[in-house]
Amino acid sequence: MKILSTTGLKKYFPIRSGVFLQVTGYVRALESTDFEINEGETIGIVGESGCGKSTLGRTLVKIYEPTAGTITYYDPLGASHDISKGLGRDVRQTFRKDVQMIFQNPFDSLNPRMTIRDIIREPIETHKLFDDVAAMDERVAELLTRVGLYPEYAQRYPHEFSGGQRQRIAVARSIAVNPRLLICDEPTSALDVSVQSQIINLLKEIQRETGMSLIFISHNLDVVHHMSDRIMVMYLGNVVESAPASELFDEPAHPYTRALMSAIPSWNPKDRKLAKVKLEGEPPSPINPPSGCPFHPRCPHAMELCHEIKPEPQEVNDGHLCACHLHARADAEVAAR
């Protein structure tokens, strides 16, 4: 059963300048994107900074209003609602309860003036899950235990905890209302290596217990591979490749995906590989993206065609989409034979 789907979702941020703040251009953060997530599924979104992965996550939870395209939300009874133009009164409560989010930096995402109890209790109160205070406190204690902290921590303030512990508190808050979909925006990037795995294991455990879906946004390919059933690779606001996790790693189709993978350190001092990475240059600005394929200025295989026409995503294998002219040509050659 689907939870969220989008067609042609776009997000442009206007750039205003001058005395009258006229719109003089756009940051094309997210280009036309089709997306779908089912119950119990984990979708990973990878890409470098500025590729639009966080914009996609935030547009899906309606932190940003989409510029174009539709977002469809399927409530627990299976009815579909078009929420691209705003959340109607009838769906707001269920949508806000169903879709929760965890942010990157647990030092910023927890209010320093609130106790842990208040932080975790806030969503429970908002959604009126319990009537009396005692039941609510019991739920807070249960959640703290669930994420591996002591219930006594409820009286404390965020500054008394380490980064890993704070991220656990953020997880407790997000699962307090039993969401069906949890969007995790770089949840482990600000954490120490030894703590990162703890949070990943915790998220996986909770997912196994509750059957919730995850959208896992990260720049770390290894972590995304571990978490996800499907991975979408983004570059300059475009989804350039999307495939089942293992297939993406075994047979990356897009030149950018291959470059990303070759840049992962080997962890083997006898076989140093970064010197062999051949990707030159840096991602261009989304204010003034290149014509044609967004990756062509850095692509080692760029052809004439890539400068002019933007490739559409097409299936290179079952459930494996790739937006690259090289694959279109391979197909055409096969067809010609």
Place this chain on the structure above:
Amino acid sequence: MTTACERILTVSNLKTYFRTPDGIVRAVDDVSFHLNRGEVLALVGESGCGKSVTAHSIMGLVKAPPAKLEGSIVFDCRELIGLSSSEYRKIRGMQISMVFQEPMSSFDPLYTVGEQLMEVAQAHMPWGEEEAKERIIETLRLVHIPEPDKRYSEYPHQMSGGMLQRIMIAMALITSPKIIIADEPTTALDVTIQAQVLNLMQDIQSEYDGSIIFITHDLGTVAEIADRVHVMYAGKIVEKASVVELFDNPLHPYTAGLLASRVRREYKGQDLPYIEGYVPRADQFPEGCRFNPRCLRATAKCRELQPPDLEPAPGHTVACWLYEGGDGR
């Protein structure tokens, strides 16, 4: 026996303590190591392990008092602890220079990058304005900045993070220092840009024959760039080894835990291995071995006494009681 002078840097029994309202923070606690000429030494550890404070102590950036600085730092036959600030200024930036983690916040947004590089050049080098500018542009070209003469008069906000990081490396290089201390130089960068910056540092190191202290929490980058590795935990160096030896045969339970925490593809569908617990706060280091509350092999002795540096294999030292009687198995 090599004397201290053959080595470019020898740090012995360095202690850097800070007094805070919550008690004394022993950020660096009795740390000794050396840096050979022309080598890349990696200091690895998680946040709060004292790796950056060690670097700042060497650079003379820790103000003592109020901080307490003890021990000895011998750079090129010269004791640095106790130098006056004007004497230190002749070394800092000139003979030892530093590359910081956050390229975006390390530059002054009000000056062009050229002006900021010029400030360094004029403070340390006997060049006239024109020669300095020429050399700066030459250095910018060396770190692969496209169109360096145009970039010279641009402002930091006009550059990307990767480009600014390379300009910061250029700034550290302009005086041809004997040591470059790079404090998490690639942490804020994307993977593809990280690869470019690491390659650049390697090229420069082999060309200049300078030494690099590379500070990071990421063992993946350590494997790519270091000759020797020192692992720090809670203000102490717990293990020292060559990079190959460390990855092949990690001795300290903490090092082994860090290496095991790597997210491997084979682990998909299983729980990831991890180290129990959290890094202790700097004012609350435990008694005995500081890793003991998180260590699966801790004994009563570990909870009481701090382990000394033991050398179970030549050139491979570890501060862990397990190796007291031999190989620890």
